[in-house]
Amino acid sequence: MSDSPIAVEQHGPELLHHFVDAEQQRDAASLGMWLFLATEIMFFGGMFCAYLIYRFWYYNEFAAGSRSLDIWLGTINTAVLICSSLTVALGVRAAQMGKRKLLVVLLLLTIVFGFAFLGIKGVEWYDKYKEHHIPGRSFNASDLEKPPYSNGGIDQQHEQIYFSLYFAMTGLHALHMIIGVGIFVFLTFYAWKGRYTPKYYTPIEMGGLYWHFVDIVWIYLFPLLYLIDRKPLR
């Protein structure tokens, strides 16, 4: 290879032969990732649209369902995700500076935060299961008929729509978290083996973009699901 007249054959992953230079390659990866995130915005957008319409129609049931969620666990989970976004951002920075050990530690921390989020989410889902708030045959939200949840007038069918959206949206978000953790396990393994250098850390950066996106989805899900109407009932 060394005596090959074609210089491009000597390039590593930091510059594939069909790119002019490393910057063009990075820009292409970033553009592709953002295009993918644009499709993700539309994917979640359909859910947010359904949520908006039904919240507009069945506000009483949505507010009652929202009050039945654990605001403490929801707030803690938001904080956990923000911490994971910090470790991801610092991880990209560590990769930029070529600090391999620091990068591995930060990626592992991100995975730990990811599992913490999923664990807390699991506890919340289990509570809903015990309360018969999972839509289906055993659904029973008669406990939401009185304060502190509502002043009555709860339509069971409409309440199921709130909880259907709750489980669909948080479930879809959790699925993205599980995929994110999988990606980060992969990234940690190769970071540990020293594949990423200040010249080539695109996978870290792209994985980071995905993780931050999933964080942003939760930043909106938290107020929309947990904080619909927490003020004292009149």
Add this chain to the structure above:
Amino acid sequence: MSEHIMSGKFYYTIWIVLLCLTVITAAVSFVDLGPFNTIVALVIATFKALLVVLFFMHVKYTSEKLTKIVIVSAIFWLFLLLALSMADYATRLLS
């Protein structure tokens, strides 16, 4: 993507601001602001999302204009979806 390396201190500052806003949005939801509760919650969420996009996702420092066009278009499509849907559903009760 830019090779701009930000200081660690800067990331910690953004992180603290995001955590404070999370606590504020949870606390404010218990205060009776009438219809403004939802607006305040969404404004805070959007501000938090902006901080993450601009600084954690490095969009503020990206040199590639095409990337910015993709982001703005994606938000615009989402706006179209929500606005046109609500233009229908939210006005049905008027008749």
